[in-house]
Amino acid sequence: MQQLKTLAAELLQLLFPNLCNACGQPLVKSEQLICLTCRFDLPYTDFHLYADNPVAKQLWGRMTFEHATAMLYFKKGGRVQQLLHGMKYKGKQELGVLLGELLADTILQSNTPWNVDLILPVPLHKKRERLRGYNQSLCIAQGLATGLKCPVYKNVLVKRSATSSQTKKGRFSRYENLKSAFSIVNNAEIKGKHILLVDDVITTGATIETCASALNLAGIATLSIAAIAYTK
Ligand SMILES: [Zn+2]
Known part of the structure; x- marks a missing residue:
């Protein structure tokens, strides 16, 4: 048989x-x-090996953070786009988890240990999450959690307003559009903690910036940032 x-x-x-x-x-x-x-x-960035990497530089002066990295270079029509597309639009949650595990491996190879307390995925608005059936950043966070051996809190940082498509807006209007879009449900869970904020792609950093200001208001001690891909 x-x-x-x-x-x-x-x-x-x-x-x-x-x-x-x-x-x-x-x-x-x-x-x-x-x-x-x-x-x-794959086009690995090796950003985890140097503190003044392009993602960190992109975010300097806009928020306080300890570490920032993205694992892969995103190029239109390339393999990384295929990976992200599969993870976001083809229901391949297990691919998100695997990418999260690979991201954890790179973080563990950093010159200084990250020592994060907990992982927060960048949330989707409830409506969009219902349509897609899952939040791809949560899948990545779950893979990271296995590798880094720390918990994921999925309902602490939430997205309040459904933002319109970001692609055709400049940096400032994107920021305006996102402002107050994120809020914290339970401050006590994250107060005084080192938070690792996780997204699928970092482009302008506007999403990360607005999440960071909500997290800082909630009294976190330290913020680090990790994404699967970086696009210039
Ligand atoms: Zn292949």
Whole structure:
């Protein structure tokens, strides 16, 4: 019976191969979600290795933080876009978790330990989360939590207002648009803590900035920031 099951699984894999979520090539049996070639060969930023990296520079002067990193360079039409697309729009929550685990690995290789107390995902508005069925940043946070061995709090930082599409606005109007969009439900949970704020992509940093001001008002001790991808 077991042999038959294995055979059936192999036949299915032959007819409908699982594809790499980054490059689209068929995965071999031992590979999961991302092929080995892509795992080694994705456009890693190595931002975790230096404090004055482009993400940190982007955020300097706009908030106080300890560490900031993004693991991969985002390029339009590239493999990282494929990964993010799969995670956000194709329901592949497990891909978010895997990317979170890979992100944790890079953070653990930093020159100075991050020592965060807890992880907060950048929230989606309830309506959007209901439509998508999940928040991709929470999936990433869950992968990070496994790697960094610290908890995720998912209902502390919440998004109040549904913001309109961000893509066509300049930095200032984006900030205006986001201002007061985020709030904290239970200050006591995060007061005096070192918070790791997690998002999928960092572009202008406007989302991170507005979350950071809500977190600072709530009395957190330290803020660090991590994302899967960085786009200039
Ligand atoms: Zn691949």
